Amino acid sequence: MSVSPEMAFFVDANRCIGCQSCVQACAECDTHKGHSMIHLETIQREDSPQTVPVVCMHCDSPTCAEVCPADAIKRTSDGVVQSAKKPRCIACNNCVLSCPFGVPKMETKFELMMKCDMCYDRTSEGKKPMCATVCPSQALTFGPKDEIIKQRQSSTPVNEFKFGNQHIKTKVFMMVPKNTKEQYIDVTASMNDSSISQNMEDHLADVSLDFLGE
Amino acid sequence: MQKEVKKSLLNSIIVTLLLGLSIWLGSRNLRHFDAALVGYTFATLFAAFAITYRYTMWLQRPPTELYWQRGWQLMFTPKYFPSNVKFLIGRIITIIGGNSFIWKRSKERGLAHWLIMWGCILAAAITFPLVFGWLYFIVPDGDLTSYKIVAFGFPTLAFKIETTLGHLIFHGLVVASFLVILGVMLAFRRRMRDKDAAVLQSFSEDIMPLFLLFSISITGLFLTVSYTWLKGYGYSFLSIFHAITVIFTLISLPFGKFFHIFMRPAQFGVAIYKKIGKEKMAKCDRCEIEYASEMHVNDLIKVQKKLGYAYELNDGTGHYQRICPRCRRLLLGLSQGKLWHMKPVKD
Numbered sequence: 001m002s003v004s005p006e007m008a009f010f011v012d013a014n015r016c017i018g019c020q021s022c023v024q025a026c027a028e029c030d031t032h033k034g035h036s037m038i039h040l041e042t043i044q045r046e047d048s049p050q051t052v053p054v055v056c057m058h059c060d061s062p063t064c065a066e067v068c069p070a071d072a073i074k075r076t077s078d079g080v081v082q083s084a085k086k087p088r089c090i091a092c093n094n095c096v097l098s099c100p101f102g103v104p105k106m107e108t109k110f111e112l113m114m115k116c117d118m119c120y121d122r123t124s125e126g127k128k129p130m131c132a133t134v135c136p137s138q139a140l141t142f143g144p145k146d147e148i149i150k151q152r153q154s155s156t157p158v159n160e161f162k163f164g165n166q167h168i169k170t171k172v173f174m175m176v177p178k179n180t181k182e183q184y185i186d187v188t189a190s191m192n193d194s195s196i197s198q199n200m201e202d203h204l205a206d207v208s209l210d211f212l213g214e
Numbered sequence: 215m216q217k218e219v220k221k222s223l224l225n226s227i228i229v230t231l232l233l234g235l236s237i238w239l240g241s242r243n244l245r246h247f248d249a250a251l252v253g254y255t256f257a258t259l260f261a262a263f264a265i266t267y268r269y270t271m272w273l274q275r276p277p278t279e280l281y282w283q284r285g286w287q288l289m290f291t292p293k294y295f296p297s298n299v300k301f302l303i304g305r306i307i308t309i310i311g312g313n314s315f316i317w318k319r320s321k322e323r324g325l326a327h328w329l330i331m332w333g334c335i336l337a338a339a340i341t342f343p344l345v346f347g348w349l350y351f352i353v354p355d356g357d358l359t360s361y362k363i364v365a366f367g368f369p370t371l372a373f374k375i376e377t378t379l380g381h382l383i384f385h386g387l388v389v390a391s392f393l394v395i396l397g398v399m400l401a402f403r404r405r406m407r408d409k410d411a412a413v414l415q416s417f418s419e420d421i422m423p424l425f426l427l428f429s430i431s432i433t434g435l436f437l438t439v440s441y442t443w444l445k446g447y448g449y450s451f452l453s454i455f456h457a458i459t460v461i462f463t464l465i466s467l468p469f470g471k472f473f474h475i476f477m478r479p480a481q482f483g484v485a486i487y488k489k490i491g492k493e494k495m496a497k498c499d500r501c502e503i504e505y506a507s508e509m510h511v512n513d514l515i516k517v518q519k520k521l522g523y524a525y526e527l528n529d530g531t532g533h534y535q536r537i538c539p540r541c542r543r544l545l546l547g548l549s550q551g552k553l554w555h556m557k558p559v560k561d
Contacts, residue, residue: 001413013547013550013551014550014551014554030408030409030410030413031409031410031413031414032410033410039543041540041543041544041547043544043547043548043551045548045551045555046551046555047555050547050551052543052544052546052547052550054543054546054547063518063523066277066521066523067277067514067517067518067521068277069275069277069278069280069281069480069484070278070477070480071272071275071278082414086319087471087474087478088474088477090477090478090480090481090484091481091484092281092484092487092488093488093506093510094277094514094517096539097505097506097510097511097514097535097539098514098518098535099539099542100525100534100542101542101543101546102538102539102540102541102542102543102546103539103543109315109318110315110318110319111309111315111481112315112319120413120414121409121410121412121413124413161546163525163534164524164525164526164527164528164533164534165524165525165526165527165528166523166524166525166534174550175550176550176553176554177553177554180553185546185549185550185553186549187542187545187546187549188527188528188534188545188549189549189552190545190548190549190552191500191527191537191545
């Protein structure tokens, strides 16, 4: 079983409404039962605060896997970078600290790295990942690439990123404005931009949790 | 031939020769070596060769090499040595002895692994010294009701055969078999029911090792049944069948899932690295919050460079490794948003 090459994952933070549905649904996936692997961050953009869902981007050449001393992280032939193999992971944290997108999570009590695996139990059977299934605004979308391009006429998917001098290509796409000059996102170019303060983020998280009745 | 391969081959030859020599010496010039068990011995020598080869190759990967060196360096730093020993004893008891972290993943998982692991340790502790001729039994001074254990040619403990201790010593492998069979059944149960196991498991990596452990245990038990209650019925066939399962398992040790047995002790080096690293933490260049040890960040920069990554920042002032994981996620959102601000169009 593997993820169909026809299907792709698209992230568009612009559409995120911070409802936390993805965070809750993620924990229901069978490959990481009870553990939400998605990160929902809050940033201050020029005109308003914005929530940003961050999933594993599934790099073509995954830094997390290459820096793993236990050779525990494997990329399956369909391009999905899996969570660390349980018998091998020695909980060193190399992957957590090396991932350019800041995705893997260290579960210290399990001595195990866990990360978004694109809900492999679902996507390898042709279903959508949990987060994309529940996202009401389709900030997280899973479907055929040509369909997305047709539906979202002012944006285009890119899957190349720059971190300093390092160029990374990923399986997951991010939506950028159509006709953007560069065909990649320069992540480190925003190094000196201010993001939302910790207080404001906590406040927003409280509001979201209140909404969920927690 | 590549440098790494040469080193691995050399280490493999040394380890295999040392094991061969210890069998020669431990069995007193093969005087107490049981020729019927020669198949097991050669399979073990092959396993020792191949395990050392893979282990040495593994140690030469840049991240593994660095942890290997740092682990030993920190372990034997005089300042930390006493606390390291205490720390390691605690970790060995909880991590190896109790499998604490696996129980936390799930009780079923913990129990299955614990039973299989202790069954295998018990079986290995009994069988390897017997196969190598390191251990054998003699009847002390014509007392036919007792046995004496001889280890490496030196007489040790004597015990009465018809006692609880005697029974335990001679039925240690039966106990081990039951532990392994119970563990294997639990592991199979989980593999048949859990969707997460079903999606990624493979026959060679996950199912075959369980089959092998089950086959060794059940054929071993059949041998006991044959000589205890069936007057040795089918014993020759069963002993050959049992030998095949054991030899196949020994040969598979370096290649599949069983190799984790040899990799896992690295966990202790990592634990010491993390413990000592906490003394000096690195702050994120962007949010200035502590996020990892300074030593870890510096080491990762070196490892990434060795692997061919270039996460140095364009302006030459810093390194992306000095940005904490949370800030990296924020930067991703900010940089994507920036593009939209430049081109304010809506879907």
